[in-house]
Amino acid sequence: RVQTAEVLNLTRNVRIEGTPGHRSHIFIRSSRPQTLKGVAIRHMGPRKRAEEFTELVLGRYGLHLHMCGNGSRGSKVEGVVIRDTGNHAFVPHLSNGIAFRDCISHDTFEDAYWWDGAPDTRTPGSASHDILYERCVASKVQYDPPFRGFTLTGFSLGRGNGNVVRDSVAVGVQGDTNAAGFQWPEGGEGIWGFERNIAHNNASHGIFTWQNTGKLHVITRFTAYHNAGSGISHGAYNNRYTYRDSTLYGNKGGALIVHADSWGGPESPLQFLSMACHAASQSDYLVTAPRHHGANEFPPPRFVGSTFT
16 A cells, blocks of 8 residues: 655635734634534644743633533534644544544644643543544644653544544654654543554654553554654553554554553453554564563463564
């Protein structure tokens, strides 16, 4: 299968804009479903000075659906572009049942598709339910300063039930340690339907996961290529994710970095099924297990029907 570059149409005949020096934001809190189609949103998300760098202004995002609960069920955000924005792009915060289709985030700061995460490692994050990201793109995602962009991501797959991301792309995500195109964040576990997504040419990983859980997560037909980190970096200690029918090609950090062991006994494995892993002369090793292994009560990850080239 040949992968080509994305061509993004960033123009629309309806525009909602701030200015480069005076960014605005869009805030929706409604008890009725909303529809937003074919709109270009630009120069949103103000930032403020913090020492020699800048930081986000809390709650002032590109498109922010705030605490709508079930009132937002049936909302549609289709063909919307958010660009040149200093904060998160698409934020369905504590708002349920919203479908994002054919949307683009380009040249923005902070996690592009996101809602509020866990405040600490002991407190669960906010939950949004039945969110759909379909044929969406996160392109050129940045952080200020870049070297502090730990776990920066295009798609933060946060807490909630019935959420789905499919046929979507993360490209050009910057950041530093454990940044990634797609991320299952610590303290924000959600069971996501995840199918036919692509991460390429990101500054770190294609996928980054850092959770301890006995719940089953299934990642299907994922493609990661030409990332400067690994195709998939999977932690933290014990969980039972299943990756299947996926291609990891030419990632400089290898195809897989596996930090975690399985959850419990053999009936709850962490497993990689029918994975096509190809170094393409970019990495010395395809699979590495650098830490957290060796606890005898937990079985190691399982690889079945996979190829290593």
